[in-house]
Amino acid sequence: MSLSRAPASAAPGAVLVSADMERKRTPLWELHKQHGARLIDFGGWDLPVAYTAGTIKEHKAVREAVGLFDVSHMGEVYLRGPRVREAIELLTTNAVASAPAGKAVYTLLCRPSGGVVDDCIFYKRSDTEFFVIVNASNVAKDLAWFREHTHSLCEIEDVSDATALIAVQGPKAIALVDRLAGGTLGRLTSFTFTDATVAGVPCVATRTGYTGEDGFELACANADAPALWTALIDNLPPGGLPIGLGARDSLRLEAKLPLYGNDLDDDHTPLEAGLGWAVKLDREFIGAQALREQKQRGLATQLVGFKIADDARAIARHGYAVVDRSLPAGEAQVIGTVTSGAPGITVGGSIGLAYVPVALAQAGTQLTIDCRGKDIPATVVSGKFYKRT
Amino acid sequence: MSSYPTDLRYTHDHEWLRAAGTAWRVGITQFAVDQLGDITLVELPREGDLVTKGQRFGTIESVKSVSDLYAPVSGKVTAINAKLKDAPELVNSEPYAGGWIIEIEPTEKTEIDELLSPDAYVKHVAEQ
Numbered sequence: 001m002s003l004s005r006a007p008a009s010a011a012p013g014a015v016l017v018s019a020d021m022e023r024k025r026t027p028l029w030e031l032h033k034q035h036g037a038r039l040i041d042f043g044g045w046d047l048p049v050a051y052t053a054g055t056i057k058e059h060k061a062v063r064e065a066v067g068l069f070d071v072s073h074m075g076e077v078y079l080r081g082p083r084v085r086e087a088i089e090l091l092t093t094n095a096v097a098s099a100p101a102g103k104a105v106y107t108l109l110c111r112p113s114g115g116v117v118d119d120c121i122f123y124k125r126s127d128t129e130f131f132v133i134v135n136a137s138n139v140a141k142d143l144a145w146f147r148e149h150t151h152s153l154c155e156i157e158d159v160s161d162a163t164a165l166i167a168v169q170g171p172k173a174i175a176l177v178d179r180l181a182g183g184t185l186g187r188l189t190s191f192t193f194t195d196a197t198v199a200g201v202p203c204v205a206t207r208t209g210y211t212g213e214d215g216f217e218l219a220c221a222n223a224d225a226p227a228l229w230t231a232l233i234d235n236l237p238p239g240g241l242p243i244g245l246g247a248r249d250s251l252r253l254e255a256k257l258p259l260y261g262n263d264l265d266d267d268h269t270p271l272e273a274g275l276g277w278a279v280k281l282d283r284e285f286i287g288a289q290a291l292r293e294q295k296q297r298g299l300a301t302q303l304v305g306f307k308i309a310d311d312a313r314a315i316a317r318h319g320y321a322v323v324d325r326s327l328p329a330g331e332a333q334v335i336g337t338v339t340s341g342a343p344g345i346t347v348g349g350s351i352g353l354a355y356v357p358v359a360l361a362q363a364g365t366q367l368t369i370d371c372r373g374k375d376i377p378a379t380v381v382s383g384k385f386y387k388r389t
Numbered sequence: 390m391s392s393y394p395t396d397l398r399y400t401h402d403h404e405w406l407r408a409a410g411t412a413w414r415v416g417i418t419q420f421a422v423d424q425l426g427d428i429t430l431v432e433l434p435r436e437g438d439l440v441t442k443g444q445r446f447g448t449i450e451s452v453k454s455v456s457d458l459y460a461p462v463s464g465k466v467t468a469i470n471a472k473l474k475d476a477p478e479l480v481n482s483e484p485y486a487g488g489w490i491i492e493i494e495p496t497e498k499t500e501i502d503e504l505l506s507p508d509a510y511v512k513h514v515a516e517q
C-alpha cells in the first residue's frame with residue numbers, strides 16, 4: 001500500500017510519512033510526544049493528527065465530554081491606533097468595528113473581487129484596539145493584506161510566534177475551564193471574551209470554537225502554555241481527551257464550519273459559500289461592491305452539504321468532481337467540486353461539502369460524485385449535519 | 390519483535406503475506422495501521438479478479454486519508470475478507486488476524502521468493 005501520498009483532505013502540504021524537515025513546533029510539542037501523539041506535517045507545522053485514542057474516540061469525546069486541542073499554529077495579530085476602526089471597517093465584511101468592546105465577531109476578509117482572503121474571528125478590546133486570530137496557513141498572506149490596505153490607519157503587531165492557543169471544547173468544557181479560573185469564566189456568553197487567569201496562567205479566554213460544541217479558546221504566552229495544558233489534562237473529567245487534527249476536521253465538518261483552503265478560497269465569495277449572514281452589505285468594505293452586484297445578479301454556484309448514499313460506502317474528498325453523465329463526455333461533465341468530505345462520526349454515514357450550480361443546491365437534489373473513478377450517488381442536505389441540543 | 394510476526398513475509402509497501410494452502414493471505418502491517426489511524430473504509434476487489442504485482446487492487450481510507458493497496462504478487466483473488474465491509478476497524482484492532490484483506494493465488498511463485506523477510510522488513514521500517 002502507499003503511505004507516502006498526501007491525505008486527501010484538509011491538510012495542505014501534509015504527508016503521512018516524510019523526511020523530518022524543519023517543521024515548526026508549538027510550545028506543547030514535547031508534551032504531545034509524551035502523550036503518544038502521531039505527528040504530521042500540517043502546513044509546515046509538526047502537529048498531532050491523533051493521540052493514542054484515535055480519531056473516532058477523540059471525535060466522540062468532544063461530543064460527549066470534553067477535548068483539548070493545541071491550535072497554537074494559528075496566527076494572532078493586534079491592530080491598534082486612534083483610527084483603527086476605519087481600518088477594520090475596510091477589511092471586514094461583518095459588523096466588527098461597530099461591535100461592543102468584549103465581543104468576538106466571525107468575519108471574512110475579501111478581495112475587491114469578493115473572493116475570500118481568509119476567514120477569522122476579530123476580538124474588539126476597545127475602539128482603539130482589536131485582536132484577530134487567523135488561519136495558520138494564511139498568517140503571512142493576511143499580514144501582507146492588512147499592511148497593504150491599512151498601514152496608514154493603524155499599527156499592526158504580529159504576536160503569532162509568541163502566542164499559544166488551546167481550545168477546550170465539549171459539553172464539559174465550561175465547567176472544566178471555569179473551575180480552573182476560580183469561577184470567573186462560566187458566565188462569559190457565546191462570542192465574547194475576557195482577560196482571565198486559568199490555572200495561574202494569564203490568558204485571553206474566548207467563548208468560541210470550531211467543533212459545533214460549547215467551549216473556550218485560551219490564548220497565552222508560549223512559555224505558559226505547557227503549565228496550562230498540563231493543568232487542563234490533569235483536571236480532565238471522565239471521558240475527556242486531547243484531540244488531534246483528524247477529529248478537529250471531522251468535528252468542524254459535521255457542524256458545517258468552513259475550512260479555508262478547502263471550502264473557502266480566493267475564487268469563491270462568502271455569498272457562494274453560504275456565509276451571507278457574516279456579510280453586511282449596508283456599508284463599504286473591500287469587496288462590498290462586487291458582492292452587492294453578485295447578490296443582485298443572483299448566484300451561479302453555491303456551497304452545499306451532501307450525504308453519500310448509505311449503501312455506496314464511499315468518502316467523497318476534497319477535489320473530487322461532481323458530474324452530470326447526461327452531458328457530452330469529457331470535462332463538460334464536471335459541474336461541481338467537492339471541497340470537504342469525511343465519515344460523519346456522530347451523525348453517521350459519509351458527509352461532505354461541494355460547490356454546485358445553484359439549480360442543484362436544493363435540499364433533496366441527487367448528485368453524482370466521481371470518487372476515484374467510481375460514480376457515487378449523493379443527496380443535497382440543508383443546514384448543519386450536526387446541531388447540539 | 391511482537392508487532393511484526395516472524396512467520397510472515399513482507400513488502401516495502403507495508404503489506405504482509407501468510408501462506409494459506411496454495412494461496413497467500415494479504416494484510417497491512419502494524420506500521421501501516423499506526424500511520425493511517427482509524428480506518429473507516431476498505432474497498433476490496435471481487436473474488437476471481439486478476440491482480441498484477443505493483444498495481445492497485447483496492448483502497449483503504451481513514452478519517453483523514455485515502456491510500457491505494459498494491460498487489461504484492463500477481464495472481465487471482467481467491468478470497469476477500471467480507472467482514473471489512475461492516476467492520477473496517479478490524480484492520481486497526483487485528484491487522485494480522487481478523488483484519489486480513491484478500492487472498493491471492495500467485496501465478497509466479499518466484500514473486501513470493503522476492504518478498505522481504507521479517508528481519509529485512511523491520512530494517513525497512515526503521516529507515517522510515
